[in-house]
Amino acid sequence: MSIAEQFRITKAFQIKEANAKKKLLGAAADDKNGGKAADKQATLKLAEEISDLQNLLYAEHDRKLLIILQGMDTAGKDGTVKGVFGQINPLGARTVAFKAPGTDDKNHDYLWRVHREVPGKGEITIFNRSHYEDVLITRVHDWIDVNECKRRYAQICDFERMLAETGTVILKFFLHISKTEQKARLEERLADPDKHWKFDPQDLAERKYWDAYQQAYENALLATDADHAPWYAIPADSKTQRNLVIASIVQEKMQGMKLKYPPGNPEFAKLKVE
Amino acid sequence: MSIAEQFRITKAFQIKEANAKKKLLGAAADDKNGGKAADKQATLKLAEEISDLQNLLYAEHDRKLLIILQGMDTAGKDGTVKGVFGQINPLGARTVAFKAPGTDDKNHDYLWRVHREVPGKGEITIFNRSHYEDVLITRVHDWIDVNECKRRYAQICDFERMLAETGTVILKFFLHISKTEQKARLEERLADPDKHWKFDPQDLAERKYWDAYQQAYENALLATDADHAPWYAIPADSKTQRNLVIASIVQEKMQGMKLKYPPGNPEFAKLKVE
Numbered sequence: 001m002s003i004a005e006q007f008r009i010t011k012a013f014q015i016k017e018a019n020a021k022k023k024l025l026g027a028a029a030d031d032k033n034g035g036k037a038a039d040k041q042a043t044l045k046l047a048e049e050i051s052d053l054q055n056l057l058y059a060e061h062d063r064k065l066l067i068i069l070q071g072m073d074t075a076g077k078d079g080t081v082k083g084v085f086g087q088i089n090p091l092g093a094r095t096v097a098f099k100a101p102g103t104d105d106k107n108h109d110y111l112w113r114v115h116r117e118v119p120g121k122g123e124i125t126i127f128n129r130s131h132y133e134d135v136l137i138t139r140v141h142d143w144i145d146v147n148e149c150k151r152r153y154a155q156i157c158d159f160e161r162m163l164a165e166t167g168t169v170i171l172k173f174f175l176h177i178s179k180t181e182q183k184a185r186l187e188e189r190l191a192d193p194d195k196h197w198k199f200d201p202q203d204l205a206e207r208k209y210w211d212a213y214q215q216a217y218e219n220a221l222l223a224t225d226a227d228h229a230p231w232y233a234i235p236a237d238s239k240t241q242r243n244l245v246i247a248s249i250v251q252e253k254m255q256g257m258k259l260k261y262p263p264g265n266p267e268f269a270k271l272k273v274e
Numbered sequence: 275m276s277i278a279e280q281f282r283i284t285k286a287f288q289i290k291e292a293n294a295k296k297k298l299l300g301a302a303a304d305d306k307n308g309g310k311a312a313d314k315q316a317t318l319k320l321a322e323e324i325s326d327l328q329n330l331l332y333a334e335h336d337r338k339l340l341i342i343l344q345g346m347d348t349a350g351k352d353g354t355v356k357g358v359f360g361q362i363n364p365l366g367a368r369t370v371a372f373k374a375p376g377t378d379d380k381n382h383d384y385l386w387r388v389h390r391e392v393p394g395k396g397e398i399t400i401f402n403r404s405h406y407e408d409v410l411i412t413r414v415h416d417w418i419d420v421n422e423c424k425r426r427y428a429q430i431c432d433f434e435r436m437l438a439e440t441g442t443v444i445l446k447f448f449l450h451i452s453k454t455e456q457k458a459r460l461e462e463r464l465a466d467p468d469k470h471w472k473f474d475p476q477d478l479a480e481r482k483y484w485d486a487y488q489q490a491y492e493n494a495l496l497a498t499d500a501d502h503a504p505w506y507a508i509p510a511d512s513k514t515q516r517n518l519v520i521a522s523i524v525q526e527k528m529q530g531m532k533l534k535y536p537p538g539n540p541e542f543a544k545l546k547v548e
Contacts, residue, residue: 107394109440115389120381151439158432165425166383 003248007232009174009225015214015233020178022235039240043083046247051087053251056259057122058092063257064119064168067126067250070136071175072213073203074185076236077128080175083243084250085126094119097128110134110152111159118163131156135220140212153223164228171253172229173246174221175236179210277522281506283448283499289488289507294452296509313514317357320521325361327525330533331396332366337531338393338442341400341524344410345449346487347477348459350510351402354449357517358524359400368393371402384408384426385433392437405430409494414486427497438502445527446503447520448495449510453484 023035057065067085069077081095096117105113111131119125135152138144144152160170177185186203189195206213225231232249236242297309331339341359343351355369370391379387385405393399409426412418418426434444451459460477463469480487499505506523510516 104394107396108392109437109442111436112389112392115386118382118386120378122381155432155436155439158429158436162385162429162432163383165429168383 002252003245004230004232004252007234007245007249009221009231009233011222013218013222013225013233015176015218017178017180019233020176020181020235021237023238023241036240039238039244043240043243043247044087046244046251047084047087049251050084050247050254051089053254053257053259054088054092054124056261057124057254057257058089059122059261060259061122061262062167063259064121064163065124065254066119066163066168066170067124068130068132068170068172069126069128069175070130070132070173070217071236072177072182072210073200073206074182074189075175075177076239076242077175079239080173080243080246081126081128083239084247085124088124092122093124093126095126095128098130098133111155115159119168121167131159132220132224136213136216137206139216139219140209149219150223153220156224157226157229160224160226160229169253169257170229171250172224172231173249174217174231174233175242176233177236181237182207182210276526277519278504278506278526281508281519281523283495283505283507285496287492287496287499287507289450289492291452291454293507294450294455294509295511297512297515310512310514313512313518317514317517317521318361320518320525321358321361323525324358324521324528325363327528327531327533328362328366328398330535331398331528331531332363333396333535334533335396335536336441337533338395338437339398339528340393340437340442340444341398342404342406342444342446343400343402343449344404344406344447344491345510346451346456346484347474347480348456348463349449349451350513350516351449353513354447354517354520355400355402357513358521359398362398366396367398367400369400369402372404372407385429389433393442395441405433406494406498410487410490411480413490413493414483423493424497427494430498431500431503434498434500434503443527443531444503445524446498446505447523448491448505448507449516450507451510455511456481456484 057063069080071077085093085095098113101110101113114127114131117125117127135144135149135156139149164170186199186207189199221231221233232246234242234245331337343354345351359367359369372387375384375387388401388405391399391401409418409423409430413423438444460473460481463473495505495507506520508516508519
């Protein structure tokens with residue numbers, strides 16, 4: 001079973017606290033320190049392979065790669081971008097962080113600002129949060145009702161299918177942390193003045209809706225998982241394991257794209273540069 | 275039967291030369307000069323009503339109106355914009371003319387540049403050509419095959435349904451001219467140096483594909499007509515009748531939106547401006 005298959009959600013998918021802690025990859029997952037170092041080394045190797053594959057994607061200039069990262073606050077979205085995609089030439093990769101929508105965004109459908117940012121040919125775009133917020137925070141706080149939420153699931157499926165049909169490979173990662181791990185991470189941020197910039201008091205307010213969020217995630221993932229836009233649930237209590245798993249899946253999937261440099265032009269051999 | 279119903283395409287829709295000439299509205303359609311003047315007067319009255327309704331749409335700041343104009347070269351898309359929407363405050367209305375896609379456009383799915391330009395809350399946007407070119411000129415010249423074309427019909431239906439579900443009223447007009455009328459209009463452009471700027475030699479090349487275009491239009495209109503995004507086939511050999519019919523439908527449909535100024539705020543009456 002490929003690593004991607006191993007983490008792809010199934011129809012029976014449920015978000016369970018214990019799954020956030022799982023360690024499944026790496027040389028010595030049980031040995032806390034040795035394991036971490038081995039994870040990091042393995043991830044770095046994969047990140048470099050991803051960087052090489054990105055170069056091929058860029059040269060091919062045909063398909064596109066869209067990576068969607070979702071997860072509770074402190075789940076490690078920023079850390080994933082750095083750890084997994086940090087080796088890529090910024091020319092061909094771009095991260096878009098979707099914050100609370102602005103006036104122009106609210107004046108349009110919720111997919112408007114998202115569609116603008118999808119990758120072009122040869123590009124990798126990483127969404128740090130995405131249109132999934134429009135069926136998560138909105139649903140948790142009852143800003144939209146169940147029917148509107150279901151309508152949006154269908155709209156999202158249509159939208160992603162169109163992207164896939166027009167050449168976009170889509171990989172969606174749910175970074176799954178446990179409630180206790182989030183507590184530890186928030187406390188760490190509060191304790192360290194150098195991490196205060198990452199802390200938003202709103203995070204504490206949202207934490208109170210933990211169970212509702214888990215339910216909203218479970219529903220959304222199940223409703224929008226598709227072969228052309230699969231969801232992977234990644235145990236994310238361990239940062240090094242999280243990066244290792246995601247890097248493994250991205251590398252595996254890019255490898256599967258069978259990227260090649262476009263054929264050389266035999267005429268070029270005859271040209272002289274004077 | 276409302277005017278909109280009268281021109282809405284049916285499942286038996288066929289593009290017939292004779293239908294381009296039909297005159298159906300106006301006081302004296304048979305009397306060429308008297309009829310034209312009466313048409314223009316009636317259209318101006320409707321255009322003013324549309325302008326008033328636009329003001330309500332703008333004040334309501336909730337729904338959006340998207341008008342799509344499609345037709346062969348010289349069918350009168352520019353003339354429609356001027357004649358029907360010429361009275362509107364430019365603040366709340368915008369025309370977007372879609373020309374041949376540029377490099378950035380081609381690097382993305384064909385709906386990318388279109389989605390960017392859809393109207394926001396309270397706005398009217400008029401598309402002079404649109405994503406329909408991606409199932410018309412592309413199909414006529416075999417740049418896409420039948421299967422890809424059908425896939426795009428479905429993608430377009432999904433996209434427009436999403437727009438409708440998120441508050442956009444969509445009205446699509448096919449400006450139907452006959453081949454003989456196009457000949458006359460092209461000759462007129464060639465004969466008058468002041469109209470040369472409107473002439474593109476490419477138009478003559480495209481004219482050779484007339485029958486293929488009629489078929490492509492017929493197929494596209496039938497495949498993408500929907501209650502939330504209806505197609506109207508407008509006889510367009512007569513410019514004044516064309517404008518009168520379109521103005522009538524737009525006015526009728528905007529009237530049907532039951533636009534109202536938002537309720538006043540009773541607190542405001544107590545405020546003093548000092």
